[in-house]
Amino acid sequence: MRLSKKSVLGLRTVALLYLFLLLILPIAIILYRSFERGLGVFWEWITTPAAISALQLSILIVLIVVPLNVVFGVLTALALARTRFRGKAALQAAVDLPFAVSPVVVGVALIMLWGVGGWFGGIESTGFRIVFGLPGMVLATIFVTLPFVVREVEPVLHEIGTEQEEAASTLGANAWQTFWRITLPAIRWGLTYGVVLTVARALGEYGAVLMVSSNFPGISQTLTLLVSSRNHDDYNTFGAYAAATLLMGLALIALVVMTLLEATRRRNRDDD
Numbered sequence: 544m545r546l547s548k549k550s551v552l553g554l555r556t557v558a559l560l561y562l563f564l565l566l567i568l569p570i571a572i573i574l575y576r577s578f579e580r581g582l583g584v585f586w587e588w589i590t591t592p593a594a595i596s597a598l599q600l601s602i603l604i605v606l607i608v609v610p611l612n613v614v615f616g617v618l619t620a621l622a623l624a625r626t627r628f629r630g631k632a633a634l635q636a637a638v639d640l641p642f643a644v645s646p647v648v649v650g651v652a653l654i655m656l657w658g659v660g661g662w663f664g665g666i667e668s669t670g671f672r673i674v675f676g677l678p679g680m681v682l683a684t685i686f687v688t689l690p691f692v693v694r695e696v697e698p699v700l701h702e703i704g705t706e707q708e709e710a711a712s713t714l715g716a717n718a719w720q721t722f723w724r725i726t727l728p729a730i731r732w733g734l735t736y737g738v739v740l741t742v743a744r745a746l747g748e749y750g751a752v753l754m755v756s757s758n759f760p761g762i763s764q765t766l767t768l769l770v771s772s773r774n775h776d777d778y779n780t781f782g783a784y785a786a787a788t789l790l791m792g793l794a795l796i797a798l799v800v801m802t803l804l805e806a807t808r809r810r811n812r813d814d815d
Contacts, residue, residue, distance in 0.1 A: 617692065623638075677763065680755055691741045
C-alpha cells in the first residue's frame with residue numbers, strides 16, 4: 544500500500560505526539576523534579592541507607608534470577624525446539640502465562656502456596672521464611688521474567704536447524720560437547736537479548752514483589768518498593784523522584800547494552 548506524503552507526515556506526527564505525551568514528557572518531568580534542587584541534594588537522596596540497601600537488594604535479586612532463568616530458559620527452549628512430546632502446546636502456553644497474568648495475582652498465588660496455611664506453608668515452621676522474605680521475592684521475579692530467555696532462544700534454535708548438531712554427533716561428539724561447541728555459540732545473541740530483557744524486567748518489577756515482601760527499609764525493600772514507599776507512605780515526592788531516576792538509569796544502561804549488542808550482531812553478520 545502506497546501512502547501519500549501528506550499521509551506519511553500525518554502518521555509520523557501522530558506517532559511522535561503519542562511518544563511525546565506518554566514517554567518523553569513523563570521522563571522529562573521525572574528528571575526535572577529529581578534535579579531541581581541540585582545534583583548534591585539528588586546524590587544525598589540516592590545514597591541514604593535505605594536507598595543503598597534497596598539498590599543492593601535489587602541487584603542481588605537480579606544476580607539470583609538471571610542465572611536460574613538462563614539455565615531453565617535454555618533447557619525449556621531446547622525442549623520446545625528440538626523434541627516432540629505430549630503436552631508441548633500446554634508448555635508453550637505456560638511459558639507465555641506471565642505475559643497474561645497480572646503480577647499481583649502471581650503474588651497472591653505465591654502466598655497461597657508458601658505462606659502460613661498454604662500448601663507448602665509447613666516449611667516456615669522450620670525457620671526458613673519464603674513469603675515476606677528474599678526467597679519469595681526471588682520466586683515472584685523468576686515467574687514474571689520466565690518467558691524472556693525462552694522466547695529469545697527458541698526462534699534461533701528453529702532458525703539454525705539441527706544439521707550442525709547432527710554432524711557433530713556423527714563425528715563422535717557427546718551431547719555436552721555438541722551443546723557447548725555448536726549450539727551455545729549459535730544461540731549466543733538470542734540468549735544475550737533474553738538476559739538483558741530479564742535484567743530490565745527484574746529491576747522494574749513491582750506488583751508481584753510487593754505482595755510477597757514485608758517492604759521494610761533495609762530488609763526487604765527493592766528500588767521499586769522504595770519509590771512507592773517514599774511517595775505514598777512518607778509523602779516524600781522528591782525522594783521518590785530521585786529513586787525513580789536511579790531506577791531509570793539502571794534500565795537505561797540495560798537498553799544501551801542491548802543497542803550495542805544489536806549493532807555488534809549486525810556488524811558481525813555483515814562481515815560474514
